[in-house]
Amino acid sequence: MALDKIGIAKRIAQEVQDGTYINLGIGIPTLVANFIPEEINVVLQSENGLLGIGPFPEEEAVDADLINAGKQTVTTLKGSSLFSSAESFEMIRGGHVDLTILGAMEVSENGDIANWKIPGKMVKGMGGAMDLVASADNIIVAMQHTSRSGASKLLKECSLPITGINCVKKVVTDLAVLDVLPDGGFKLLERAPGVSVEEIKAATEGTLIIDGEIPEMKID
Amino acid sequence: MINKEVSNADEAIHDITDNATLMLGGFGLCGIPENCIAALVKKGTKGLTCISNNAGVDDFGIGLMLKTRQVKKMISSYVGENAEFERQLLSGELEVDLIPQGTLAERVRAGGAGIPAFFTPAGYGTEVAEGKEVREFNGKMHLLESWLKADFALVKAWKGDKSGNLVFKGTARNFNPVMAMAGKITIAEVEELVEIGEIDPNQVHTPGIYVQRIFQGNDYEKRIEQRTTRIK
Numbered sequence: 276m277a278l279d280k281i282g283i284a285k286r287i288a289q290e291v292q293d294g295t296y297i298n299l300g301i302g303i304p305t306l307v308a309n310f311i312p313e314e315i316n317v318v319l320q321s322e323n324g325l326l327g328i329g330p331f332p333e334e335e336a337v338d339a340d341l342i343n344a345g346k347q348t349v350t351t352l353k354g355s356s357l358f359s360s361a362e363s364f365e366m367i368r369g370g371h372v373d374l375t376i377l378g379a380m381e382v383s384e385n386g387d388i389a390n391w392k393i394p395g396k397m398v399k400g401m402g403g404a405m406d407l408v409a410s411a412d413n414i415i416v417a418m419q420h421t422s423r424s425g426a427s428k429l430l431k432e433c434s435l436p437i438t439g440i441n442c443v444k445k446v447v448t449d450l451a452v453l454d455v456l457p458d459g460g461f462k463l464l465e466r467a468p469g470v471s472v473e474e475i476k477a478a479t480e481g482t483l484i485i486d487g488e489i490p491e492m493k494i495d
Numbered sequence: 496m497i498n499k500e501v502s503n504a505d506e507a508i509h510d511i512t513d514n515a516t517l518m519l520g521g522f523g524l525c526g527i528p529e530n531c532i533a534a535l536v537k538k539g540t541k542g543l544t545c546i547s548n549n550a551g552v553d554d555f556g557i558g559l560m561l562k563t564r565q566v567k568k569m570i571s572s573y574v575g576e577n578a579e580f581e582r583q584l585l586s587g588e589l590e591v592d593l594i595p596q597g598t599l600a601e602r603v604r605a606g607g608a609g610i611p612a613f614f615t616p617a618g619y620g621t622e623v624a625e626g627k628e629v630r631e632f633n634g635k636m637h638l639l640e641s642w643l644k645a646d647f648a649l650v651k652a653w654k655g656d657k658s659g660n661l662v663f664k665g666t667a668r669n670f671n672p673v674m675a676m677a678g679k680i681t682i683a684e685v686e687e688l689v690e691i692g693e694i695d696p697n698q699v700h701t702p703g704i705y706v707q708r709i710f711q712g713n714d715y716e717k718r719i720e721q722r723t724t725r726i727k
Contacts, residue, residue, distance in 0.1 A: 276695060322596065323522040324666050331725040339525065339717035340653070340665035346523040346720040360522065360548070360673045361604040364597025367617065387620070397585070399575035399592065405623060407599030409616035440620035 276469045277449040278494070283295045283417050285310045285494050286348060286465075287376060290415060293383045297304050298367065300377030301345045303322040303417040307376055318354075320372050321464055322403040324363050325332060327355030344403065364403070375411035377404065379418045379443075384481035386455040389435035392417060401438060408439030420448035420478045427480035429453070429461055451475045453483075460484045465492045496658040496691045499709050505533035507682045507708045509537065511647055514542040514567070518645040518674040519557060519602065523549055523576075523720050526667030527556050530648040530684045530712040536563055546570040546603070546645055548596060548670055550580050555718050564588070570643070572596035574719065596621060598640050600673060605642035609704070612641045648678025651712070652701070655685035656692070659706030660699045668700065675705040684706020684712040 278286065280303050288310035291297065298320045299305050308319060308328075315480075319328040321343045328343055329350035336350065343349045358366075366372060379388040390410055391401040408414055421427055429446065446453045452465040460482040463475060468491050476483055501507045506533055521527030535543075536559050543566050551558035560566050561579050568590040574580055580714070583589035594602070597619040605613055614637035618624050628639035650671040653664035661683055663671060669685050675681045683701075688711040 321666070323525070323669050331723045334724045334725055337719070337722060337724060338665060340667040341718050342523065342525050342719075342721070344522075344664055346525070347723040348719055348721065349723075351665075357663075357668060360596070360600040360670045361669050361673045364600050368597055368601075368617070397581050399569060400573035400593045401595050401623075402573040405595035406615075406617040407622060409619060410597075437621045483611035 276467065279449070280306060280469045282467070282494055283447055283449060286452065287415060287417055290445065291317055291374070293313055294315070295373040296326070296371065297374045297376065298322065298372050298411070300375070300404070304376040304378060305345065320363070322360070322363050322367065322407070324357065324358050325351070327352045364406050367406055369409060370409055370412060373417065374398045375407045375414045376415045376417060377407065379416045379428070379432055379437050381428050382416050382418070382443050382446055382455070383430050383433045384455065384461055385459045386441045387433050387436070388438050388443050391431040391438050392436040392479050394436070404438050408442045414443050415445045415447065416443050417447055420450040423467055427478055429479045429481045431481045443488065450478055456484065462486070463489050465490055467492055468494070498657045499659045499689070499703070500657045500688065501708045501710045503710055504684065505537070506532040507531065507684070507710050508534050511538070511540050512577040513540055514654070515540070515646045516544040517546065517614060518648040518678055519545055520650040520669065520671035520674050521546040521547065522666065522669035524552065524718045526651050526663070526669050526671055527551070528651040528684050529715055531554065531649040531682060532559055535565065536560055539563070539565065541565050542567045544568040544570065548572050548599065548642060549685065550574045550577050552576050552720065553579050555716070561589070568592070568651065569596060570599070572599050600642040600670060601676045602640055603670065604673040606644040607619070607673060610642060612639050612701050614638065615640055643677060645678050646680065648681040650675045650681060650683050652683055652685045654687045654689065654694065655683055655709050656689050656694050656703070657709065658691045659683060659703030659709050660694050661685070661701035661706065662694060662698055673700045675701050680707045681705055682707070683709045685709065686712060686715060711716050
């Protein structure tokens, strides 16, 4: 069975390493925070100027002056810090944020990502996505393997306007976990429970590299 | 110390004329100069170029100035959540420059810091790179981006003293400190205006040198775009 959004978030949470600073994009990536094991200590960065994003506030603690990059009200934690937008992107551009997890509309086999613009539709802007993908050492994409119409989103080349090139390291979809190899190609690492290699092949337009038995993901 | 207090928003913005370039602090509706925006709507200043991360919502923030057709051009990183904006953009009434958020922040900082241009990796290989000088540093490609300055910067702080020293609260800081640096005239509106000497110098986020006018704001709405809470 293909994973739902929660399943994708749970699987990505397994990639999170102790002692790291992480920027989570809007959508499925935001959900990842809920599934990071307690013994793993990480600090979440919000590009509007907060390190150490806490949980949503209780009703009486809502503060209009404390939001995340998705404009949701949040809280600080013990040890949180606040700073300007310029400093926020200095820490992103400077490589101090270890991991960026974000959504995408398309990923190519050489690690290009498209997630900001669809020709013919109202363009809302790239926000901080171009800065994030150009800067983080480790970028994991969370997305559906195919579009609603069934077209593959893991492609040889992106068809939509690019957000960044050669940057995505790993893709976790509803069907599979795949590494983007340095020389190109999606290396299949794991299958969603009950999903066959054949199904993943059929849903992947880009070069798929299958080496030996492909295990199922382990998700609680 | 120099006293920069003006009595209200109307006085602070009295010399903003048609076709001026403005910077407006804020991220979404968080930390926006509400009083200055209201005063500009009242004054009816037109043809404005607004440098601001976002464009407000239909009935608040810069959205109020869009509704009255006072804005000629927006320079922003993200402009969703605004139907009137979309209508004006599609009809060609409004020009928009979309800039990666970190590049926008750094271009504004550079404007204030006297750095005419800098290289950044953001946008390399994308349409943002079109027409820009590209250079390789440490095996990675970068784009040359230039500084941004404005005739007026409109910023909002939590607290300020009459000499223009500012303290921000929470994530309402965002673009405000760098925009304060990059305005020829920077107007700061604050929730609490205090006497010179009442802010501990150790706690100042924006030194008063960047601020030309400051006033006690009032009636802050501080609208929340996504009110998200948890149950106890």
